[in-house]
Amino acid sequence: MKSIPKSLFWAIVFAFVIIICTIVILLNKGDAKSAVIYQDNKIIKRIDNLYPDKTEHTTIKNDDGYNKIAWYDGKIWVEKADCKNQTCVNFGKLSSSGLSIICAPHKLTIVIEDSDSHADAVT
Ligand SMILES: [Zn+2]
Structure with missing residues (x-):
């Protein structure tokens, strides 16, 4: 050539x-972002829509206490928790996959995943 x-x-x-x-x-x-909440390495809750009309909440209870989790506008965060170190609350808002909010005292992890990978993970 x-x-x-x-x-x-x-x-x-x-x-x-x-x-x-x-x-x-x-x-x-x-728009296809979802969040998964793990406790003790098990999925305990999946939030399929991180874009609700207004801020939504869920409270995860465990033997040691609770984490109040909120999500809105593609972001998810721990609004309140009664863990000792408050690392999860101080983490702020999580908006991208690849990062995670961890509450070590409550063995809680929150991750964001794209729905493509989510389809793989579930099926
Ligand atoms: Zn915490």
Whole structure:
């Protein structure tokens, strides 16, 4: 194959990269986020919609106390807890998958997952 001009080659590569990036961003942007709450490494609650009309709550009770969890606008957080260190409350709002809120005294973990991975995990 005859070599194409270098500048044209790079222009094509560049355009290609931009297209791929745009697709990835659009796919990731999705509404499809859910949160999973684990206790003792077991799933105890799944929140399928992190975009309720107004802030929603649930309270997870355990032998040692409770964690009051709230979610809204794609974020989830521990609003109140009676654990000793309050790390979970001080963590703030979790909005991206890959991070997790951990309440070590209550053996509680909250993670956000994209619904694609969630389909895999459940079935
Ligand atoms: Zn805690």
